[in-house]
Amino acid sequence: MPARVRMMLMLFIFVCLQAYAGWHLKLFIGEWLNLGGAAFEAVFWPLYVIVAFGYLFSRLLRKRLPGPVVLTWKRAGAYWVAVFEYAVVLLPFADLAAWLLRALSISNADAILYVGSAVIVLMLAIMLRGSWNAWSPIVREYAVAIDKPAGGLKELRIAVASDLHLGTTVGRRHLDRLVRRANALEPDLMLLPGDVLDDDVEPFVRFNFGDQLAQIKAKFGTYAVLGNHEYYGGGIDIYVKAMHGLGIPVLLDETVTIGDGVYLIGRKDKTDRDRASVAELTAVLNDDKPRILMDHQPSAIREIAGAGVDLSLHGHTHRGQMAPNHWITRRIFELDWGYKQFGSLHAFVSSGFGTWGPPIRIGSRSEILFITVRFGCQ
Known part of the structure; x- marks a missing residue:
């Protein structure tokens, strides 16, 4: 199926599902407030x-409308993204429950009110839990060994925060959580594997997010x-x-040396068609020194392992952000979250620190990785 036809089909399905959710909401409001016609x-x-x-x-019209209007509209629309997803999951069961109530001689109006109220309570519980998951970061600790000498370094403690998505939704308060939690870890190295921005650079400059990031020691x-979002x-x-x-x-597509003994390679995102291959980036490096690579999307882990990289760091997936989306990311990426070893490569994919769209996480958490790397180990 051609890409354009596939996109049109997906858009048609999306609009139909929105109409499905809207029709149910209209029925409930109509019965609740006795409105109709x-x-x-x-x-x-x-x-x-x-x-x-x-x-x-709000994204399309952000340059034509007043800022407060755009911000309010964007936030309302973002939360609706989460409400819509779980409406699509819950409403078929709600329809079945309403049918069973009507079969038990309960009036249609009462069935709509009973089932609709139950769906709203469930939705509120999901949103509250999801908000807590999004704004309450957790530190996940790992320890790995790389059998290469790293100059005078015996170990390197690395803090990692991907997918901050700093903008009008994720702002100074959540960024302050990152600064405080990262500094409490006292890392040797702080790494940000992509999507620091949530599309637009303007809020980053206007709210001085960079000054906050610079407070990480x-x-x-x-x-x-x-x-990818910096490119968008x-x-x-x-x-x-x-x-x-x-x-x-x-x-x-650059390499720096950490402590005169460890290579840190930063790769452009997959969105950039002109980015170098991993083989090109590693060709000039000493094979005897440890190699750590940041590549935002975890789509080239096998290529990275084949190029002799020892540790790679990725984000992008958010672990689906809202379950059951993780079923999709699992099918797209060989490693969509967590840690896995590929030969001598230690690969890590983070669910990210911020959120895209709604500040809601179900089945995932806002997280910081704290990785202790020991060198010269057998």
Whole structure:
């Protein structure tokens, strides 16, 4: 099936599912408030479209509308993304429950109110739990050994935070959580494997997020790479220049040496068709020194292992962010979350520190990885 036809089909299904969720909401509000008729429909459906497609519309119209309007619209639309996903999951069961109640001689109106109320309670519980998961970061600790000498280094303690998605949803408060938790770990090295930005560089500059990031203290400094969202929003030159000015290099197919004994390779994101291959990046490196690589999307782990990299760090997947989306990321990526060894490569994929769209996580957590790497071990 051609890509354009597949996209149109997906869009059609998405619109149909939105109509399905909207129809149920209309039924519940109508019974609850005793509303109905053409006048109610004429008000309900335009308002529903404004909210249901708010995240998309607010992005498209952000330069034509006042900032507070765009921000409010975007946040409402973002939360609706989560509500819509779980509505699609819950409503078929709600329809079955309503049918059973009607079969037990309960009136249609009462069945709608009973089942609709139960769905709303479940939805609120999901949103509350998901919000807690998103705003309450956890530190996941690992220890690995690399059988290579690293100069005078016996071990390297690395803190990793991918997918910050700093912007109008994830802001200073959550970033402060990262700074405090990272500094409490006292890492030797702080790494940011992509999607520091949530599309647009403007909030990063306006809210001085870089100044907050620079408060993270690590013996060998903080380094970042680009993710797909930095490419989507544009302004990469502004972002990279700002980060360098703060002493946080953004590695663009570049390698630096940490402590005179460990190579740190930063690869451009897969979105950039001109990025170098891993083999090209490692060809000039000494095979006897440990190699650590950041590559935002975990789509080339086998290639990375084949190029003799010892440890790789990735993000991008969010572990689906909201279950059951993790079933999809598992099928797309050989490793979509956690740790796995591929030959001599120790590969890590983080679920990320921030969120895309709704600040909701179900089946995933906001996380920081803290990896202790020991060198010269048998």
